[in-house]
């Protein structure tokens with residue numbers, strides 16, 4: 001914890017944007033290590049994870065909100081509501097935009113809602129590594145005219161280009177006050193939840209389009225063993241038997257590969273040896289199951 005007498009700053013930054021804009025990648029880049037999962041498939045961020053970034057005497061609590069899009073299913077509505085809740089108590093709101101694939105129909109409503117917010121607002125044009133310069137300038141002008149932003153940044157969350165400048169600017173926007181979290185804490189997600197996120201990321205990575213969205217990872221137990229290793233048990237929940245077969249693969253080969261990759265990654269993240277046990281469970285209407293929302297860190301929305 002910060003103990004000397006120099007003035008500290010601390011504040012909350014809400015990170016919003018259309019699905020796949022690169023919010024999680026940016027949060028990880030600002031924090032300096034992996035706290036939120038990323039994937040090429042849209043809408044992977046379900047639980048609301050916080051990243052905590054430090055710059056000298058300033059602590060920035062980043063609300064990594066789920067991608068905001070037009071909600072249909074109950075689960076989706078809960079995600080959207082969690083995203084706006086993240087923006088409720090913020091000292092700054094950061095709108096992250098994919099400057100290559102704009103997703104205008106998802107961006108426009110965000111711009112409209114943002115126009116009525118009184119917080120400091122930053123427009124962050126991401127993925128500049130893959131965008132054309134001339135197009136970027138036109139885009140920036142177009143969005144700036146609509147959003148009344150305090151600052152505009154051109155960055156690549158992937159390469160890190162522009163991220164230090166953005167971080168310094170954000171730090172300057174945070175109010176004076178004591179830090180909310182200890183210096184070594186980078187996320188408020190419990191390790192149990194982080195472990196489930198890591199498995200879910202592997203599930204998406206390895207099965208891509210074979211597996212529909214109605215699958216999830218439910219943490220069952222997380223136990224530290226006396227030898228310093230950790231035993232993690234999780235359920236992979238799917239909606240149908242056919243999906244279970246996909247997750248298992250021939251002779252269990254798929255789930256073995258998923259488990260190995262997740263275990264290696266988790267063990268690196270935690271700096272501990274990990275024993276990971278996965279079970280696949282078929283639950284027809286899991287997406288309507290209230291208890292599940294609580295496990296995912298989401299509120300139940302009717």
Ligand SMILES: Nc1nc2c(ncn2[C@@H]2O[C@H](COP(=O)(O)OP(=O)(O)OP(=O)(O)O)[C@@H](O)[C@H]2O)c(=O)[nH]1
Nearest residue numbers: 020021022023024025039043045067127156157158
């Ligand atoms: N080329 C390029 N790709 C990027 C950049 N930032 C993120 N990506 C990629 O964009 C994809 C989506 O990134 P995420 O960070 O998961 O996006 P997100 O906004 O958190 O997505 P949701 O969880 O759907 O809300 C991933 O494949 C990233 O590797 C960037 O600066 N440049």
